[in-house]
Amino acid sequence: MHRRWLSLPLLSTCASAFYPYQAGDGSEPKLKRFVPYQLDEPSVPTSGVVTLDLTKIPVKRDNKFAVSNSTTPSIPNAMAINQDGSDFTYFSTMRFGTPGRDMYMLLDTGSADTWAMGDSCQSAACRIHNTLGQKDSNTLQITSAPWSMSYGTGQVQGFIANDRLSFANYSVQLSFGLANTASDDFLNYVLDGILGLGRSASDTLGTQTIMETLDEQAGLSENLVGVHLQRSFDGTRDGQITFGGYDTSKFDNNLSFTKTVNDRGWEIPVDDAGFDDKAVGFARGKTAFIDTGTSYILLPPADAKSLHALIPGATNNGEVFLVPCTTTETVYISFSGVKYAISPKDYVGRGNGNVCNSNIIGHQAYGPNQWILGAVFLKNVYSVFDFDHGQIGFGTRATSSATTSSSSTPSSSSSSSSPPSSSSSSSSSSSSSSSSSSSDSTSSSSQTSDSSTSTSSSSTQDGQSTETTRVAPTNTLESGGGGSPFSNTGHSDAAKVSICLFPAFVLAFLIGLML
Known part of the structure; x- marks a missing residue:
């Protein structure tokens, strides 16, 4: 393809990465x-x-x-x-x-x-x-x-x-x-x-x-990438990105896909959000940029306030919300009828005494109905960015210690889907609907690590086509150790609209809690 040698001095309006x-x-x-x-x-x-x-x-x-x-x-x-x-x-x-x-x-x-x-x-x-x-x-x-x-x-x-x-x-x-x-x-x-x-x-x-x-x-x-962001606190050291397919060992059950709202960015419609079994009841029209380069979750202030209102003991100080460090319940966000739980190991941050920062921030980076979901969310799911079909798929973070790995490619689909039977796992996407990542609901204050290394579970979304092409790697994936990011480590965060998580350690040295 012919390359166009020209440059644009300004960024496009689509979400991207890195804004201090x-x-x-x-x-x-x-x-x-x-x-x-x-x-x-x-x-x-x-x-x-x-x-x-x-x-x-x-x-x-x-x-x-x-x-x-x-x-x-x-x-x-x-x-x-x-x-x-x-x-x-x-x-x-x-x-x-x-x-x-x-x-x-x-x-x-x-x-x-x-x-x-x-x-x-x-x-x-x-x-x-x-x-x-x-x-x-x-x-x-x-x-x-x-x-x-x-x-x-x-x-x-x-x-x-x-x-x-x-x-x-x-x-x-x-x-x-x-x-x-x-x-x-x-x-x-x-x-x-x-x-x-x-x-x-x-x-x-x-x-x-x-x-x-x-x-x-x-x-x-397939013109897609599969992304798995490891939680260092769990000690797995198994984060990876796969080009042309996805690693079925990194998620349980099946993938559920959601179409993007336009062709400019990885922005998808949000169903709702909630805490434990209580839903906020957000009005339709909310969307989320799925950004592996952002550390926290950024919600417009009104939306962040509505979500934190469901968390017992939560208060706010401007854009920053405080939650009890002993919080053990999960927060969830739902897309295409599937709920994805966010572990307190990720959304409960650094604390001072009994009170901890929430890693869900009340900041409007774009429009009043646009969210940014960074690593705090993404560490709880396996994500597939499908360029050809303009959709994002999520699978529940794997909880088994098995290390057998395989790769698959999805078929085209509409909004959400249940993977075809060719998947190595027979459970449907709806099975993860109300309990996705529920095994990660361990309190960050207790610092209990889950052994979510990997089980084999492939899936594709059905839609116009229900056929799946699978390519299975011959070797197993090894995992290592690590430490936890967002739990008990208040720092600065990269909240961009793209895949760019930012360090919090450096500021921590300079300011005591920051990167």
């Missing part, structure tokens, strides 16, 4: 993209399916950031997970060029643009990160086409470049932004760049997206 943001009273102007969200302590006491492991790291690597490496999984086409133990930044190590430079690339479903820091960048942020230049790669081509990305109060800019990008068993020729300037907002994050996994309509580079490139050059079995 601090908790306030809700009066700040709306910010866009990339949101490290900072909370203060409570003032009260080969198969065509490729698997690539996510890395999550909010602490400095090499001379500036500390990185904890995980065991390399035995699944074919998989890469090892590295983590910081705080569940704030999820990224993968990818190699640019020949012989090449390894870069930590934040995986962002909220933006379709891919960029990396260039060696000509003299900004303070670039000086503490890996950068890419022609001394690292003799195949790197830098054009004269200017490029820039704005992230609320921060931005990067430079020129469009082209080089080989290698990860798992793929090596593709990709056009991307090469930054020669980066704002100080990137100082506290390990990322050397961003891999845009948003939809092509949100692309601002004017070039093929990584998914378009993979589909054209590598021939994906």
